[in-house]
Amino acid sequence: MGNCCSDGGSGRAAIGATAAYPTIDGPNDAVQLFLSARGCHGLFSQIELSFSALGLRDRDLCSKSDPLLVIYVRGRDGAVQEVGRTEVVLNSFNPTWITKHTMAFQFEVVQTLIFRVYDVDTPFHNVEVKMLKLDEQQFLGEATCALSQIVTKSSRSLTLDLVPGTEAADSVCSQSCGKLIVHAEECIGSKTTTEIIFRCSDFEHKTLFSRSDPFLVISKIVENGIPIPICKSEVIKNDPRLAWKSVFLNIQQVGSKDSPLVIECFNFNSNGKHDLVGKVQKSLVDLERLHSSGQGENLFYPTSSGNNYQNKILKSQLFVDTFNESIQCSFLDYLAEGFELNFMVAIDFTASNGNPRLPDSLHYIDPSGHPNAYQRAVLEVGEVLQFYDTDRRFPAWGFGARPIDGPVSHCFNLNGSSNYCEVEGIQGIMMAYMSALLNVSLAGPTLFGPVITNAALLASQSLANSWHKYFVLLIITDGVVTDLQETKDALVKASDLPLSILIVGVGGADFKEMEILDADKGDRLESSNGRVASRDIVQFVPLRDVQSELLLYYISVWWFYCFLVTTLPFVGGEISAIQSLLAELPTQFLTFMRTRDIRPS
Amino acid sequence: MQSVEITVISCENLRVGKKPVKKNAFVTARADSPDQCCQTKMSVEGGSNPTWNDKLALDLPAGLRNGFITLEVHCRTSSGNKLVGGVNVPVSDLLGGFMPINHLQFLSYRLWDSKGDRNGIVNISTRVKSPQPYRCSQALQPKAIGVPVGEQKRIGGVVTGVPTVWLGHRYPY
Numbered sequence: 001m002g003n004c005c006s007d008g009g010s011g012r013a014a015i016g017a018t019a020a021y022p023t024i025d026g027p028n029d030a031v032q033l034f035l036s037a038r039g040c041h042g043l044f045s046q047i048e049l050s051f052s053a054l055g056l057r058d059r060d061l062c063s064k065s066d067p068l069l070v071i072y073v074r075g076r077d078g079a080v081q082e083v084g085r086t087e088v089v090l091n092s093f094n095p096t097w098i099t100k101h102t103m104a105f106q107f108e109v110v111q112t113l114i115f116r117v118y119d120v121d122t123p124f125h126n127v128e129v130k131m132l133k134l135d136e137q138q139f140l141g142e143a144t145c146a147l148s149q150i151v152t153k154s155s156r157s158l159t160l161d162l163v164p165g166t167e168a169a170d171s172v173c174s175q176s177c178g179k180l181i182v183h184a185e186e187c188i189g190s191k192t193t194t195e196i197i198f199r200c201s202d203f204e205h206k207t208l209f210s211r212s213d214p215f216l217v218i219s220k221i222v223e224n225g226i227p228i229p230i231c232k233s234e235v236i237k238n239d240p241r242l243a244w245k246s247v248f249l250n251i252q253q254v255g256s257k258d259s260p261l262v263i264e265c266f267n268f269n270s271n272g273k274h275d276l277v278g279k280v281q282k283s284l285v286d287l288e289r290l291h292s293s294g295q296g297e298n299l300f301y302p303t304s305s306g307n308n309y310q311n312k313i314l315k316s317q318l319f320v321d322t323f324n325e326s327i328q329c330s331f332l333d334y335l336a337e338g339f340e341l342n343f344m345v346a347i348d349f350t351a352s353n354g355n356p357r358l359p360d361s362l363h364y365i366d367p368s369g370h371p372n373a374y375q376r377a378v379l380e381v382g383e384v385l386q387f388y389d390t391d392r393r394f395p396a397w398g399f400g401a402r403p404i405d406g407p408v409s410h411c412f413n414l415n416g417s418s419n420y421c422e423v424e425g426i427q428g429i430m431m432a433y434m435s436a437l438l439n440v441s442l443a444g445p446t447l448f449g450p451v452i453t454n455a456a457l458l459a460s461q462s463l464a465n466s467w468h469k470y471f472v473l474l475i476i477t478d479g480v481v482t483d484l485q486e487t488k489d490a491l492v493k494a495s496d497l498p499l500s501i502l503i504v505g506v507g508g509a510d511f512k513e514m515e516i517l518d519a520d521k522g523d524r525l526e527s528s529n530g531r532v533a534s535r536d537i538v539q540f541v542p543l544r545d546v547q548s549e550l551l552l553y554y555i556s557v558w559w560f561y562c563f564l565v566t567t568l569p570f571v572g573g574e575i576s577a578i579q580s581l582l583a584e585l586p587t588q589f590l591t592f593m594r595t596r597d598i599r600p601s
Numbered sequence: 602m603q604s605v606e607i608t609v610i611s612c613e614n615l616r617v618g619k620k621p622v623k624k625n626a627f628v629t630a631r632a633d634s635p636d637q638c639c640q641t642k643m644s645v646e647g648g649s650n651p652t653w654n655d656k657l658a659l660d661l662p663a664g665l666r667n668g669f670i671t672l673e674v675h676c677r678t679s680s681g682n683k684l685v686g687g688v689n690v691p692v693s694d695l696l697g698g699f700m701p702i703n704h705l706q707f708l709s710y711r712l713w714d715s716k717g718d719r720n721g722i723v724n725i726s727t728r729v730k731s732p733q734p735y736r737c738s739q740a741l742q743p744k745a746i747g748v749p750v751g752e753q754k755r756i757g758g759v760v761t762g763v764p765t766v767w768l769g770h771r772y773p774y
Contacts, residue, residue: 241648463704496707524709524722530688532709532722596705 045105045330046187046252047151051086052096053117053162055178057140064091065119067140068129069180071101074112074144085129088120093178102187103147105332108582110383111147115180117162141165141177148387150184152335157183186332189252194284196249197322198233200242200265201296202315213237213268214277216244220253221260221281230254235268243321249284257284263318265299276301278314291323329600331586334593337600339468341388341589343381344458345429346451347374347414348477349401349436350444353507356437362478362507363437373506375430377476377543380578381502382426385472393422395458396429399451401440408443411450421454446479449486452501456494463498470498470589478507480514487517488525495525495533500588502581505542514540535591539584541577603661605632605695606728607670609641611652612712614721615685617676621649622685625677628723632659632670632692649721661692668692672723674712686712686720695727703728 049071056065069086083103089095105111118137141162150158162177198216215235219227230253233244254261262281266274278299282290290297296317303312354361362373371379386392396414403412413421414432416439423432455473462469481487491501503518505511517525518540525533593599607630615622624644631638639659644651659670673687688710695706707726714720 526711529691530711530713531694532711534707534709534724595707 045191045332046102046189047105047147047332048185048187049101049103049150050097050183050185051101051115052094052181052183053178054094054181055176056093056095056117056119056162057177058093064093065138065140066090066122066125067092067095068118068120068132068137069097070116070118070134072114072116073103074114076109080114085132087129088125090125105147105151105186106583107148107331107586108384108579110387112144113147113182114142114144115160115182116142116165117178117180139165141180143180145182146387147184148384150182151332152387152390154336154338156185156336157181186330187252188327189250189256191327191330191333192251193326193328194249194251195246195322195324195326196287196320197246198244198263199319199321200299201317201319212242214242214265215268215274216247217264217266218247218249219262219264220255221262227262246322251284254284257288259283261287265316265318278316280318287320288323290318291320294319328594331590333600334589335388337468339470339589339593339600340390341385341585342394342458342462342469342471343385343389344395344397344455344471344473345378345382345414346397346399346411346455346473346475347378347433347436348446348475348479349398349440349442350446350477350479351400351442352444352446352479352509353442356442363442365434365437373543374433374476377474377504377506377578378429378433379426380576381472381474381504381582382429384582386426392425394425394429395421395455396423396432397421397451397454398433398436398440399448400442400444400446401436402443403440410447411454412440445482446477447483447486448475448477448481448503449483449490451475452487452490452494455499455501456490456497459494459497459499470592471500472585473499473501475501475503477503477505479509480511481517484513484516485528489527489529491517491525491538492527492531492533495535495537498589498592499537500585501538502578503538503540504578504581505540511540511542537588539581541581543577603696604730605659605661605670606730607657607659607672608726608728609653609655609657609672610724610726611650611654612674612721612723613650615649615651615674615676615712616720617678617683617685622651622676623648626651626685627675627677628653628655629673629675630657630659630670632661632668670695672710672725674721674723684715686714688712688723690725695729703730 051069053067053069056067058065066088068088070082071084071086072080073083074080084099084101086097086099086101089097103111116134117140118134119140120132120137124132124137142165143160143162145158145160150156158181160180160182162180164177200214213235216233217229218231218233219229221227231247231249233247236242236244251257260281260283262279264279265277267277268274278301280297280299282297296319299314299316299318300311301314303310349363353363356363356365358364359366364372366372382394386394397411398414399410399412400408401412402408403416414429414436415421415423416432416435423429452473455471459469459471462471494501503514505514517538518536524536525538527533609628609630612626612628615626626644628641629638630640639657641653641655641657644653661670669689669691671687671689674685675682676685677683690708690710694708705726705728707724709722709724711719712721712723
């Protein structure tokens with residue numbers, strides 16, 4: 001994730017939405033941020049929600065209710081926005097609505113849904129549902145839930161009690177308002193993945209002395225002819241055989257098998273200005289045909305003469321060596337099968353945070369309730385992850401402090417107990433944190449090794465018993481780690497476990513050294529005894545004032561891509577740095593499960 | 602007698618002399634005695650990042666619990682087999698911790714050439730098949746670890762356990 005905009009070094013990696021096996025070069029890249037900032041999230045699933053209700057109130061004297069369901073989404077800022085309506089079912093207390101609502105499942109945010117049921121009066125029965133004014137109808141009840149609550153249930157159905165809400169203008173309803181049942185289905189397009197291996201032949205060198213370091217960019221073409229990049233291959237360096245590693249495309253990313261795709265071949269240039277060698281325009285169906293016939297397709301180079309766009313056909317041909325379609329189990333399939341994400345948190349209690357009683361300390365508890373940096377990080381990550389943990393018991397540790405009557409501990413239980421480390425719910429973490437601040441004295445140095453080793457112990461214990469838990473450790477720290485080699489050793493040992501580590505840096509320190517731990521920016525981690533990490537389990541992000549950083553980021557990324565993409569509608573809203581971290585988790589989970597061939601049955 | 606199945610998946614960044622390996626790399630594995638040596642297929646076109654996905658089975662005599670399995674990467678050239686690099690994989694890495702029998706482990710190791718320089722990485726997956734239960738070496742690890750107050754400086758970056766000349770050396774762990 002760093003600030004580097006040029007596509008050098010680790011930027012030579014392949015990126016695409018679906019990772020089928022652990023690759024050293026992860027998807028964190030300028031391109032990925034660019035795409036997700038514009039709402040093109042790589043790995044999101046489309047969910048179709050269907051609705052029914054039981055026991056609705058009887059508001060009409062002469063007949064049964066004619067219920068209509070309206071769906072709202074509540075954003076992070078609290079703004080409620082209507083996103084859909086069902087049809088009106090006549091004369092029913094237990095309606096099953098046919099109209100479904102489709103929405104994208106975004107792992108990294110809490111998607112709060114609000115459902116309101118209205119009874120549509122007879123004069124409005126012939127009016128189109130979209131035109132109905134809701135304040136002219138009779139409100140029957142409302143229910144709220146998070147989308148992740150629905151998808152984590154094994155039946156994918158959630159039953160909610162309808163409550164009067166704030167619109168109980170008349171007498172308090174003594175009877176219950178009924179129940180709403182919401183059912184979620186994942187659209188099948190999300191699960192079909194195509195593995196393609198491309199090869200080029202007869203590569204024409206631009207100049208006699210240029211090296212060719214080719215890479216491919218696959219884009220889909222949207223309505224107004226604009227290509228949106230969805231996938232990028234790795235850069236081939238110094239290999240005369242121009243065959244790239246497998247590229248995985250999700251049918252849903254692409255749209256459909258017939259959607260036109262543009263496959264462009266560029267020559268990598270470390271200054272960021274990659275030369276276009278040539279391109280082809282094919283859909284997935286065409287690529288499948290190329291594969292079965294074994295023929296190649298000539299690349300063309302677009303040239304313009306006057307008002308006409310002519311394409312110069314090149315000698316180089318693109319071949320499709322492999323074309324494999326498979327239905328892969330998605331993240332949601334694993335959730336439905338009972339797989340869980342277990343959240344764990346470790347908080348830095350070193351003296352560099354400052355005296356907690358003083359307002360300039362990072363640990364200062366504001367009496368007005370405004371959360372400090374540590375609380376914000378716990379809330380932002382915990383709020384999303386809590387739904388994926390069935391028992392809501394989270395291990396919580398502190399490090400770098402001296403508990404009363406004790407030596408400095410680099411992994412003490414936040415709840416003050418010496419036997420068990422878990423607390424109940426996010427609230428439990430907050431309360432244990434605040435009481436720990438009163439009971440320990442901040443010390444140092446900043447060591448991650450013991451906390452990581454403890455988390456790894458929990459993960460390996462779970463692994464020995466069952467495969468159904470994946471652990472996420474959040475480490476919040478204000479300083480640079482002191483035991484870099486020991487931390488690396490602990491990380492390498494833990495790299496084969498079902499564990500992901502998110503490190504959030506708070507405060508104003510220079511976290512440059514911490515980025516070494518995030519293998520996206522450099523080499524794979526190596527321990528002191530020669531073992532290398534099997535996968536990259538660490539992600540690091542500084543929790544700063546994200547607005548100004550994002551602005552610089554957009555500008556630098558835009559400059560880099562101005563020759564690839566002409567315009568792009570700004571679809572998505574702002575994303576926080578922590579959300580981008582969380583967005584990676586389903587991919588890390590899937591990569592771990594798929595390489596070990598652990599499937600939901 | 603325990604047996605272990607090692608799947609040699611791939612290698613990265615192999616070099617012979619100063620140049621990247623072009624082709625014909627293969628891996629041998631042996632546990633303790635030279636007559637128990639296994640070998641993967643040749644990777645004809647893999648270049649400096651060859652892939653094999655080849656399974657090798659080795660028997661581990663009981664005394665080898667603290668010993669090593671030696672993996673060596675060779676390259677067949679016109680002048681014979683050249684040793685590209687190798688590593689001593691501690692058997693405790695394969696058996697350690699809470700891993701149940703038949704559990705698939707993915708491990709990666711740094712390769713060292715005959716001069717003691719770094720020369721690439723080897724990626725393997727291992728599965729221990731054993732009729733007898735083994736002792737969990739980390740069963741009694743304490744949860745809270747305290748260290749004395751004061752800076753812990755690592756002077757000179759002395760790294761333990763990295764062999765300077767790996768051939769034929771045994772390192773006690």
